[in-house]
Amino acid sequence: MISLKTQYDAIVVGAGPAGSTTGALLAEKGRDVLIVEKEKFPRYHVGESLMPFCYFPLERLGLIDQLMESGNPRKYCVQFVREDGFLSQPFYFFQHFDHPSSTTWQVWREEFDQMILDKARENGASVLEQTKANRLIKQGDKVTGIKASSQEFGDLELTAPVVIDASGRDCFAAHKENWMVRDPELKKVALWTYYKNAKRDPGLDEGATTVAYLPGKGWFWYIPLSGDMVSVGIVAERDYLFNGSTKDHAEIFQREIKNNAWIEEHLQGAEQTGEYRITGEYSYRNKYCSMDGLVLAGDALGFLDPVFSSGVFLALKSGTMLADEVDAAFLLAQ
Ligand SMILES: Cc1cc2nc3c(=O)[nH]c(=O)nc-3n(C[C@H](O)[C@H](O)[C@H](O)COP(=O)(O)OP(=O)(O)OC[C@H]3O[C@@H](n4cnc5c(N)ncnc54)[C@H](O)[C@@H]3O)c2cc1C
Structure with a gap:
């Protein structure tokens, strides 16, 4: 008051x-x-x-x-994953700046x-x-x-x-x-949700942000959070995401999981929780x-x-x- x-x-x-x-x-x-x-x-x-x-x-x-x-979760690095599931060498912040700021958080x-x-x-x-x-x-x-x-x-x-x-x-x-x-060049849409009990990488990479590529210039984010939850989102062109037979957000999300082997493997057995959220026109x-x-x-x-x-x-x-x-x-x- x-x-x-x-x-x-x-x-x-x-x-x-x-x-x-x-x-x-x-x-x-x-x-x-x-x-x-x-x-x-x-x-x-x-x-x-x-x-x-x-x-x-x-x-x-x-x-x-x-x-x-x-x-x-402590975030020590970002890692990138190809569509076929091939994982890059993680980019560890502390290898570039020897300072406490090199460990950040999700x-x-x-x-x-x-x-x-x-x-x-x-x-x-x-x-x-x-x-x-x-x-x-x-x-x-x-x-x-x-x-x-x-x-x-x-x-x-x-x-x-x-x-x-x-x-x-x-x-x-x-x-x-x-x-x-x-920006007419940046007509992206983001579609995201949360998973419980999804896989985390071991050791220093447990809290990593992972950027996992999709065909047609799209990508997934995979952000481990506290409470054994992971934030998983897709950023892609609207035309790419909505060009198929369905407009249903859950169906589109599940379809795209199959387009990246690393994401599919990390979400196997995990439980999707809450709604699917979407936003566009954010550039x-x-x-x-x-x-x-x-x-x-x-x-x-x-x-x-x-x-x-x-x-x-x-x-x-x-x-x-x-x-x-x-x-x-x-x-x-x-
Ligand atoms: C899909 C997506 C994923 C993202 N992922 C990341 C990420 O992983 N990491 C990252 O750093 N950033 C990320 N961002 C960006 C991040 O969310 C924003 O940059 C950040 O929240 C900006 O902070 P802000 O304080 O400017 O605005 P906000 O955090 O949006 O805060 C604005 C506040 O203003 C209030 N408000 C709005 N209008 C009014 C009004 N008229 N009167 C009174 N109050 C009002 C709102 O309720 C809100 O609380 C992401 C963005 C998107 C779209």
């Missing part, structure tokens, strides 16, 4: 890794921050595989010990995102969940706040010298300002990253493809950079 004010130093839209990082670090610097989030946390999110360089923003947030103590995003949001609260940020930003408030060409609807407080007008849009692929500000540019960038009173972070600024698991890193990194820049602007204005 927060006591609601209507004016802040900064308003952050979205409590994913980008928004919560920005909010946590600005609050740590003593800024009066409000984070508005449309969902009730913890909430489901795709994107479970971290990259080594997530370490540095997470270290700055003071979250490394918590991750070290967590039951999240995380359930509901837990990971909650952890960063808790840190923002702990640092003093106010958080309004189940509150959706609907419109930007402007004076002339300058953004001065947002209009939002909150489950608890109803319709709100919230003002601040800076609004940070970290609304992820909803791209709140980019849609309002008509800034979004789609875009924006014409601008800011305007007077507004700045974009994480996926709200752009997203191309999940192949290198770069999304969470870019969200965390843009959050740290933004917190520093916004704070510097406040110091200049003082």
